[in-house]
Amino acid sequence: MTDTTTNTAPAKEPEQLVxxxxxxxxFSYIGMYQFPDNMDREPVHLPPNxxxxxxxxxxxxxxxxxFDTxxxxxxxxxxxxxxxxxxxRARLLAAQAAEVQP
Known part of the structure; x- marks a missing residue:
């Protein structure tokens, strides 16, 4: 008799991100940042700003x-x-004006 079971580790749950x-x-918005969720073991510790x-x-x-702190x-x-x-600055303003045109 041949054993065909393989020894595999249980599937790891995908990391939850905040x-x-x-x-x-x-204080102007510069973008999104994703960091690991601590799954409610502790309060979320936010990176600076x-x-x-x-x-x-x-x-x-x-x-x-x-952001108004x-x-x-x-x-x-x-x-x-x-x-x-x-x-x-002139190129950016011209491009923005062109976007507004119908």
């Missing part, structure tokens, strides 16, 4: 989401492009 939303030095609240979506051209919420403000050089 999605956080990060802001930069000027991260919240579990999603920022507002579908903002008009020239607007951006920024005092209120603990996202706000919408005029986009600050002062960090860009003049040529790059």
């Amino acid at each position: 999605t956080g939303y990060q802001w930069g030095a000027d 991260t919240t579990l609240q999603a920022p507002p979506a579908g903002l008009a051209a020239g607007k951006e989401a920024a 005092t209120a603990g919420a996202w706000v919408v403000r005029d986009e600050d492009l002062s960090w860009m050089d003049a040529e790059s």
Whole structure:
């Protein structure tokens, strides 16, 4: 008689992830960040400058989401492009204006 069973480890459950939303030095939204869920063994320890609240979506051209740390919420403000050089800023604004055209 031949034993055809194989010794396999039980399937590992996929790691559960938590999605956080990060802001930069000027508090503007910079992107999502996923990190492991600790499965309620401890409170979620958020990375710096991260919240579990999603920022507002579908903002008009020239607007951006920024995190208000005092209120603990996202706000919408005029986009600050002062960090860009003049040529790059002009190209971006032209592209945004072209998107608005019917």
